[in-house]
Amino acid sequence: MSLKILKSPPSVIGYAAVVGRREHEGPLSDDFDLHDMTEKFGTDTWEKAESEMQRLAMNLAMAKAKINGGDLDAIFAGDLMNQCVGSSYGAECFGRPFFGLYGACSTFAEGSILSSLLIGNGTFSKCGVIASSHFCTAERQFRYPLEYGGQRAPTAQRTATAAGAFVLAEKGEGPFVREVLPGTIVDMGITDINNMGAAMAPAAYDTLKKYFEETGKAPDDFDLILTGDLGKEGHAIVSDFMKSAGYNMNGVYNDCGLMLYNAQIQDMHAGGSGCGCSASVIAGHIMKRFEKGYIHDILYVATGALMSPASIQQGRSIPGIAHLVRICDSRSKE
Amino acid sequence: MSLKILKSPPSVIGYAAVVGRREHEGPLSDDFDLHDMTEKFGTDTWEKAESEMQRLAMNLAMAKAKINGGDLDAIFAGDLMNQCVGSSYGAECFGRPFFGLYGACSTFAEGSILSSLLIGNGTFSKCGVIASSHFCTAERQFRYPLEYGGQRAPTAQRTATAAGAFVLAEKGEGPFVREVLPGTIVDMGITDINNMGAAMAPAAYDTLKKYFEETGKAPDDFDLILTGDLGKEGHAIVSDFMKSAGYNMNGVYNDCGLMLYNAQIQDMHAGGSGCGCSASVIAGHIMKRFEKGYIHDILYVATGALMSPASIQQGRSIPGIAHLVRICDSRSKE
Numbered sequence: 001m002s003l004k005i006l007k008s009p010p011s012v013i014g015y016a017a018v019v020g021r022r023e024h025e026g027p028l029s030d031d032f033d034l035h036d037m038t039e040k041f042g043t044d045t046w047e048k049a050e051s052e053m054q055r056l057a058m059n060l061a062m063a064k065a066k067i068n069g070g071d072l073d074a075i076f077a078g079d080l081m082n083q084c085v086g087s088s089y090g091a092e093c094f095g096r097p098f099f100g101l102y103g104a105c106s107t108f109a110e111g112s113i114l115s116s117l118l119i120g121n122g123t124f125s126k127c128g129v130i131a132s133s134h135f136c137t138a139e140r141q142f143r144y145p146l147e148y149g150g151q152r153a154p155t156a157q158r159t160a161t162a163a164g165a166f167v168l169a170e171k172g173e174g175p176f177v178r179e180v181l182p183g184t185i186v187d188m189g190i191t192d193i194n195n196m197g198a199a200m201a202p203a204a205y206d207t208l209k210k211y212f213e214e215t216g217k218a219p220d221d222f223d224l225i226l227t228g229d230l231g232k233e234g235h236a237i238v239s240d241f242m243k244s245a246g247y248n249m250n251g252v253y254n255d256c257g258l259m260l261y262n263a264q265i266q267d268m269h270a271g272g273s274g275c276g277c278s279a280s281v282i283a284g285h286i287m288k289r290f291e292k293g294y295i296h297d298i299l300y301v302a303t304g305a306l307m308s309p310a311s312i313q314q315g316r317s318i319p320g321i322a323h324l325v326r327i328c329d330s331r332s333k334e
Numbered sequence: 335m336s337l338k339i340l341k342s343p344p345s346v347i348g349y350a351a352v353v354g355r356r357e358h359e360g361p362l363s364d365d366f367d368l369h370d371m372t373e374k375f376g377t378d379t380w381e382k383a384e385s386e387m388q389r390l391a392m393n394l395a396m397a398k399a400k401i402n403g404g405d406l407d408a409i410f411a412g413d414l415m416n417q418c419v420g421s422s423y424g425a426e427c428f429g430r431p432f433f434g435l436y437g438a439c440s441t442f443a444e445g446s447i448l449s450s451l452l453i454g455n456g457t458f459s460k461c462g463v464i465a466s467s468h469f470c471t472a473e474r475q476f477r478y479p480l481e482y483g484g485q486r487a488p489t490a491q492r493t494a495t496a497a498g499a500f501v502l503a504e505k506g507e508g509p510f511v512r513e514v515l516p517g518t519i520v521d522m523g524i525t526d527i528n529n530m531g532a533a534m535a536p537a538a539y540d541t542l543k544k545y546f547e548e549t550g551k552a553p554d555d556f557d558l559i560l561t562g563d564l565g566k567e568g569h570a571i572v573s574d575f576m577k578s579a580g581y582n583m584n585g586v587y588n589d590c591g592l593m594l595y596n597a598q599i600q601d602m603h604a605g606g607s608g609c610g611c612s613a614s615v616i617a618g619h620i621m622k623r624f625e626k627g628y629i630h631d632i633l634y635v636a637t638g639a640l641m642s643p644a645s646i647q648q649g650r651s652i653p654g655i656a657h658l659v660r661i662c663d664s665r666s667k668e
Binding site (some may be wrong): 002004045047048074078080081082083084085087088089091092095097098099100101102103106110114117118120121123131141184185187237278306307308309310311314316319324327 | 336338363379381382393408412414415417418419421422423426427429430432433434436437438444447451452454455456457475516517519521585596640641642643644645648650653655
């Protein structure tokens with residue numbers, strides 16, 4: 001049994017999302033707390049801008065939670081930059097116990113799982129979770145110099161310029177993290193760096209299938225099942241795989257990478273990706289929908305592609321992972 | 335209070351260390367389980383070799399614990415490579431829930447803390463912890479191409495070619511993880527990438543001082559206080575700082591980076607470093623000393639330098655962190 005049911009489900013008492021220009025111009029614009037059309041956030045490098053986004057998101061989430069940095073027992077943070085410097089420089093100002101994570105685009109769920117388990121078992125009472133990505137830090141690190149203006153393949157996703165933050169606490173009015181299912185690494189041999197949706201989809205399928213098998217539930221028991229960030233390719237693969245396994249995901253399944261941009265107008269190819277993509281969609285859009293009572297019970301399945309440029313150059317395939325977090329507006333619902 | 339006292343202290347039921355040539359030629363040689371004089375471990379790239387060291391260390395630790403991979407509730411792993419690929423490719427074969435960490439040289443303690451907190455509170459019953467580094471993957475990633483044969487500054491440390499693994503479990507005969515104190519990021523403005531000991535020392539001091547203040551204990555209450563990996567520079571700074579604060583560390587304080595190599599013969603400048611340095615010293619040498627009854631109660635304070643080549647090029651200083659783990663051969667000792 002990989003599923004963990006939280007006996008004392010932690011509450012999301014603060015949440016915030018900070019985004020860049022394309023994300024602000026996208027369909028979820030109204031649900032983000034802050035944006036900067038220059039994407040520099042008052043700093044002089046893209047890398048510093050990404051750290052600043054983390055700091056801003058965490059500060060806004062704490063403000064909403066009406067707590068100070070000193071109230072946090074621990075901060076869990078991660079990003080895509082080499083040596084995860086977005087997080088170390090982003091979170092150092094808070095002066096709290098710090099756990100650096102690397103889970104690629106699954107980082108926000110990884111941090112939410114660890115926080116929830118440690119709050120749910122009484123170790124901590126309040127934790128911060130932060131994840132970020134920045135198109136300009138990722139593009140030049142993983143692909144080409146920005147000035148080169150490299151073209152993306154139709155199956156490629158765009159790294160979101162975004163950061164999301166949660167404050168999770170033992171007491172609160174919800175929404176609550178009710179169940180978590182940490183993922184295992186699944187590697188089906190995909191080596192195409194321009195199709196990471198395909199590389200991560202088997203991991204999402206693996207985690208979702210385990211969840212439904214362990215709980216006996218069905219996809220339509222939920223208001224929404226949200227992967228992040230598989231984009232168009234990965235979303236189609238997961239839908240197909242789940243259908244073959246007897247689970248009908250129609251009408252209930254979406255992907256953070258598909259939601260962040262407007263496919264018709266913004267031409268983002270297969271959609272968004274990056275640690276900040278699902279972090280901002282969840283900590284911005286989704287939390288606001290819970291607040292308004294539009295949704296009550298969702299599965300958030302964040303996927304990560306755990307390769308590096310060096311591992312791909314050495315001919316290795318792309319290992320994928322998918323961490324599941326069930327968020328629910330009731331503590332007691334089955 | 336940052337200190338966490340484990341009510342049900344988890345036991346280290348399996349441990350192993352896998353090292354390269356220089357580490358095998360060093361003074362702790364007899365305490366390591368496996369070495370490869372070619373440092374390739376049967377693979378064709380240094381990066382694959384590092385992953386293989388993780389796999390071997392975890393396998394050996396599980397063999398000693400007499401468990402299978404399937405018995406682990408989760409694996410916590412990290413390394414220094416960009417996007418932590420040493421861990422994703424190293425741990426994927428185990429097919430267990432996976433949490434990727436980034437804590438630089440503090441990773442082994444970070445993983446041990448998270449595992450211990452989750453086992454100590456009944457969430458998990460058995461966890462694996464792995465950390466690794468490889469001189470050849472780190473050198474070409476952080477410094478110069480290997481063929482260049484770059485000279486190191488006298489204050490620089492050598493990245494250890496080593497991996498260490500723990501199996502922690504709720505039941506066992508010890509040694510036990512009795513207390514943990516997760517560190518906060520401390521940045522005193524050091525920008526010299528060739529003196530990371532100095533950059534990390536203030537974090538080690540911060541964590542140690544907090545520990546002694548919170549517990550009312552003194553350094554000589556322990557058989558050994560072990561930082562990792564500050565090397566010669568950092569060790570001297572921590573000794574000085576602690577002395578100024580009224581704590582006498584004489585005779586009880588050592589550093590994993592100083593222990594791994596023979597300073598007279600091997601000429602490793604300021605000592606060893608890298609995630610694998612303290613991981614192998616703890617999971618090799620120190621555990622064997624517990625086994626033989628030479629030591630009974632120690633503080634392991636692993637330090638990490640949370641910068642990247644890019645952040646240094648952009649003129650940022652080096653943030654340090656130090657995570658404390660108290661390991662004790664008795665469950666009940668005060």
